[in-house]
Amino acid sequence: MPTTITISYETKRLLDSLRENRTWDEFLRELALRYKRNKIKKALEELRKTSHNRDIPYSKTRLRLNLG
Secondary structure: OOOOOOOOHHHHHHHHHHHOOOOHHHHHHHHHHHHHHHHHHHHHHHHHHHHHHOOOOHHHHHHHOOOO
């Protein structure tokens, strides 16, 4: 089901220049997935840095988060 979002002309122009030959749906999905992976990566880095402060080792934390 298609939908409409409102963005500024400047934002649309920027996104359009990055979109290349992809549909808007493909492009925005890719952006969202990259953003989500980046957030997970940062969270894992923080867990790794602070693992010495917890009872659970970092390796088990990764398994509990189901990230491999």
